[in-house]
Amino acid sequence: MKKLLLPLFSLSLCSLYGQQIIRQQLDWQDTPQTFLFAGESIQQWGFAGAKFDDAAPSHPLWVYRMPVSGPGELEVEVLEVAWENYDKAVAPEDEQLGSQLRITTQIVREPEGYFAKLSGVPISKTSSGYRRARAFVLQTRLLSRGEQRGDPINSVLSDGEVYQIAIAQSGVYRLSYRFLKEELGISKLDNIDPRNLRLYGNEGGIVPYDINAPRPVDLQENPIYIEGEEDGSFDGSDYILFYAEGPNKWRYNADTDQYMLEENIYSQRNYYFLKLDSEAGQRLSEQSSLNTTTYTTSSYDGLxxxxxxxxxxxxxxxxxxxxxxxxxxxxxxxxxxxxxxxxxxxxxxxxxxxxxxxxxxxxxxxxxxxxxxxxxxxxxxxxxxxxxxxxxxxxxxxxxxxxxxxxxxxxxxxxxxxxxxxxxxxxxxxxxxxxxxxxxxxxxxMALRYPGQGQMYFRDSRTFTQLSTTFNVSGISDAVQIWDITNPTQARRQQLLRNGTTASFGVSTQDQLRTFVAFRVDDALTEAEAVGKIEPQNLHSLESHDMLIVYHPDLAEAALRLAEHRRQHDGLRVATASTTQVYNEYASGRAEPSAIRDFAAEIFSRDGSLRYLLLVGDG
The missing domain is CATH 2.60.120 (Jelly Rolls)
Structure with a gap:
């Protein structure tokens, strides 16, 4: 094991070319403390400054706080760790432990400025038992978010004709000529060039509660496939295919090897926006298959x-x-x-x-x-x-x-x-x-076998540590396609090597859980729910303001009258927005309260002059 050269004091912090190095030495107790918790005996090994909570009472938490220059994301790399084995009693929360030191970060704004909070449990679990960190060295780098969420931009909803559709569950969707014209209400469908159609929307799940967590700056363009668009007209037999996520989202934690369903408690639908543009939109591309790989699988994780x-x-x-x-x-x-x-x-x-x-x-x-x-x-x-x-x-x-x-x-x-x-x-x-x-x-x-109809999703956690993987899928006919939906807003059609009713393909898999969906193009694919045409909006373009008024559409008249009063009587720079507009731009149409927070935070980030946020509704 490498020996760490640490200073005599327990923690030091230095800056190097915009990066910071943290050296930490932990002074562990010679013996653990034992006490009763929920009727069971709990053993706690601690060190100076350790924190504990009821969720994981046997795990000491290392916490460190330091000032940073502004908002963003703090990237942390563990450079060195000095481990020592020790005799720890087994506890239920040990399933959260990994084999390496894991550090989480959060950046918050306080009256004194921006601060980063680093935390982690300095314990690891290996095949030979438990280890604790005596010392470690971290390197941090601040990834500024100012360029993403500071200057005003134009929202993709600011111009053109835009039509909103609702998605109840994740899947590949077909939008037919009939749906687009009769249900969605695109009256001039016969006179448009389908090559200029664009689809916008963000992935499912919940808008992050953490204001510093990564999220899209605006609605993202999603690739689509349009049957028959080559002739420049949308005919009766033409249709649109695309992958969309519903309001809920499966997430995978590689450290604990666990899947969790993130259920959206605010909305039963996710929303996408079809735009009639003047320029060509993004189209579904094909992903090449690797000829040789380091691992092969014919099964997957059922959920x-x-x-x-x-x-x-x-x-x-x-x-x-x-x-x-x-x-x-x-x-x-x-x-x-x-x-x-x-x-x-x-x-x-x-x-x-x-x-x-x-x-x-x-x-x-x-x-x-x-x-x-x-x-x-x-x-x-x-x-x-x-x-x-x-x-x-x-x-x-x-x-x-x-x-x-x-x-x-x-x-x-x-x-x-x-x-x-x-x-x-x-x-x-x-x-x-x-x-x-x-x-x-x-x-x-589960056996990696397409059942003959419907949509089959598959992912294999065993491939996560493999450099590359070949997937062998049986039960595949010529009508079946497989799409890579690992990035749900950038789906790609997977190139397949077909041999009878078996299809094979190779992809890189190291440190990423690849997710795929297999389906029949000639199947009765689900159609989205039509919401209809929306008016242009552009909240992302707003400059700095003193006051924001966010109102329910039913109370628009009163909210606009109040805004004008504040402008005339108090001299405030007041911006107004309906909840629908905020949800469209900041939550892909979902009625999530965090969208209002993100809207206000973006306006505040202009120059810090925002002082008031008023919500107008009927509680």
Whole structure:
């Protein structure tokens, strides 16, 4: 192991050609502290300045704060780490640990200026056990966001004829002549040059809550395929094909090897914008196949999930009955204490010789510590122990009302006949208890075989560490296409080497999870939902202002009258925008509150003169 040359003091910070070097030495305790948490014994190894939280009570957090020149993203590279092995007790949160030191960053604006916060758990888990960092060296570099979100630009919605469409779920969509003319309302469709059609929109998921997280500056142009556009007219048999994401988005964490569904709690639709332009639009391109690769796969990660937003825990709890909060649950357990979910999962095409990864989350509410269980084909998985909560009493509403706990494990299932039962027994005979199921998620290994119809999505986490990979897909006819949708706003048609009913292709895969969709062009592909023509708008072009008024369209008259009063009476520079306009430009049409925040932040970034943000609505 390399020896780190560190100064006598515990931390130093120096600047080198716009970069900063952080040298950190950790003074670990000689022995751990042990205490009871949620009825279980927890062991804590700490160091000077370590932080702890209830989500991962055995993991000490290193936190460092430093000033930076402005907004942006802080890039961190771990240059060196001095590890030492140690005897750490196993804890449920250890599944979050990787084999290397991971540092996260956040940039915030405070009254004194901009500051960067760096944090990380200086523990790693390897095949031989646990290690802790005695010292490490980091190199940071500030990636300025000023060029992206400072100067005014013209939005892509500022000119031309623009028509809005809604997308309920991710997939390849077909827009037919009939849809465009009769439902979307493009009356002059017969007289346009289809080569000048452009499609704009951003990927699904939620607009980042973190103001410093990367996001598109404006709506992005998406590539489309138009059948029959070569003749310069849009005829009755012509159509548009494109890939679009719905409001929800699957994300993959390579460090923990886990998939999570990011559910959009604000909108049940994502939106795209079809623009009749005067110049040629972006078209779907073909991605070449690599001739030789370092890895070959004929299977992929299946993602099966059961979860619906049906119950609000704060509504069910009698002392609150408010029905508020961002989190909704699938099922409620109070009188019935078990439920069979076998019928919710279809294992057709899975490989029985491979283990199935299982995740489930419930919120438990009991006066004593409790767990829930999954019985799967004769095997039982137990959740982490949820701590007790106060039930009854005048201070109940001020305490935590329910505790989320999780099952994470693997099972083997010999056939496609799945048996899956969830149990939440009365904890220790305690009658006062109830629970809410968030979701159950299975990740079986699936054969890479197209089922003959519909759209098949596939990705393989085993390729993440491979330099390049060949995918062998069976069940492929001449009518089937495969698109690379790793970047959902830049889909590409994959070049295929066909051999009978098997198609093969090679792509680079190192440090990226490639995602693909296979479909039949002659299938009954889903059509989008028509919203209609929108008026030109250009919030991105606004200069600096003292006041922003964002209003619901129903209250436009009152908001505009108030804006004029502030201009005349107070001499303020006032800009107005409807919520619809803000959502269109800053959230791809989705009604997300973070879009209003991003709009205000962009105007503030002009010169810092924005002082007031007024929201006009009916609460």
């Amino acid at each position: 099966l999930r059961y979860g619906e937003d049906r119950f609000n825990a704060l509504h069910e709890i009698e002392t609150t009955a408010t029905g508020t909060g961002q989190h909704w649950y699938t099922d409620y357990f109070k009188f019935a204490r078990e439920k069979d979910y076998s019928a919710e999962f279809d294992l057709s095409g899975f490989l029985p010789q491979e283990p199935i990864y299982v995740q489930a989350v419930m919120a438990l509410r009991a006066a004593t510590g409790s767990r829930f269980y999954l019985d799967i084909n004769g095997q039982t998985l137990s959740s982490e122990r949820a701590s007790s909560v106060m039930i009854g009493g005048p201070n109940e509403i001020r305490q935590e009302l329910a505790v989320n706990t999780k099952i994470s494990g693997t099972v083997t299932v010999p056939t496609t006949e799945l048996s899956l039962v969830l149990r939440y027994p009365h904890p220790g005979g305690e009658a006062q208890s109830e629970a809410w199921l968030d979701y159950i998620q299975l990740r079986p290994r």
